Amino acid sequence: YFAEKRLRLEPVRVTRQDHFPALTLGTLIHVALRRSYERLTAVQWPEAEVDHSTAKKIVADSTAEVFAGHAAVSGTGHALLWTMAQEQVVALVTLAMTSDQEDYRETGYRPQAFEIDAEGLVPLGAETADLKIHGTLDRLDVRLNPPGLRIVDYKFKQGSEMETKDRNLVLGAARGARLQPPLYASMTLPLLPQPTEVRFIYLAPRWDPPIARSIFDRGSLSGKTGETITQTIRTLVQGIERQEFFILPDAYCDQCSFSVACRRYDSTAWWRSYRSPQARVLRRLRKLQVNDE
Numbered sequence: 001y002f003a004e005k006r007l008r009l010e011p012v013r014v015t016r017q018d019h020f021p022a023l024t025l026g027t028l029i030h031v032a033l034r035r036s037y038e039r040l041t042a043v044q045w046p047e048a049e050v051d052h053s054t055a056k057k058i059v060a061d062s063t064a065e066v067f068a069g070h071a072a073v074s075g076t077g078h079a080l081l082w083t084m085a086q087e088q089v090v091a092l093v094t095l096a097m098t099s100d101q102e103d104y105r106e107t108g109y110r111p112q113a114f115e116i117d118a119e120g121l122v123p124l125g126a127e128t129a130d131l132k133i134h135g136t137l138d139r140l141d142v143r144l145n146p147p148g149l150r151i152v153d154y155k156f157k158q159g160s161e162m163e164t165k166d167r168n169l170v171l172g173a174a175r176g177a178r179l180q181p182p183l184y185a186s187m188t189l190p191l192l193p194q195p196t197e198v199r200f201i202y203l204a205p206r207w208d209p210p211i212a213r214s215i216f217d218r219g220s221l222s223g224k225t226g227e228t229i230t231q232t233i234r235t236l237v238q239g240i241e242r243q244e245f246f247i248l249p250d251a252y253c254d255q256c257s258f259s260v261a262c263r264r265y266d267s268t269a270w271w272r273s274y275r276s277p278q279a280r281v282l283r284r285l286r287k288l289q290v291n292d293e
Helices: 002-006 022-042 052-074 079-107 169-174 180-185 223-241 251-255 267-275 277-285
Strands: 110-122 131-143 148-156 197-203 211-217
Touching (some): 022 079, 022 110, 022 148, 079 197, 079 211, 110 180, 131 180, 169 180, 180 197, 180 211, 223 277
Parallel strands (some): 148 197
Antiparallel strands (some): 110 131, 131 148, 197 211
């Protein structure tokens, strides 16, 4: 983040890939999902079931428009990879649509709005000012009976299996690895109640099944678990305020474009960071355990 956003550095070595860039593909999937679902809900889906051929055509047409818009600005790149990426997006969005249809039958939640701006306030206690947050929600689902509101966030994954922090969002929040769920659960929207849950929908072509879901219940923000999550957020916010940034190597270093310039490869700098009491606090966060209440 420091190298890219603050120093505005750019990698000079371009690595040849045999697949579409994950960030670009994830963005295209998000836009294709929004356009497809807007058209599906316009014909009263999921209350009224849409036959598979019609739904797939809606998804295919929406995806084609999204890719055409991207090509007009950024080009297509390698023709074969471009075609394969478009087919993959159509397949994943179609599977997500089918999964959401089944979820509606089980839970009664239906997609209501997309790309919504929201704000919130996270109380962090007397020592730290309340954290003001704002963001754009991928999707908002509504249930009429019993009344319920949930925030949905899409995640595109290229790994081969689901990680613990993705499967258990409460544990991921307590360890500081997945902060979106507790922050989203603290969001408020005009004229609407607070969300009862946050749901991550993973679109992962290499997983079995390729569409997976994880839930963060808003009740997790109360009791001992809630205190643990709040303390984690407080620790991170206070560190940012003190401008403390430490080398904490992990699997994400393998995908980092700036790893060749990182001080983690300087033994003296790494050792200073490892022995730092502040960095030790962050490492301990990654080993926290929470009890379901």
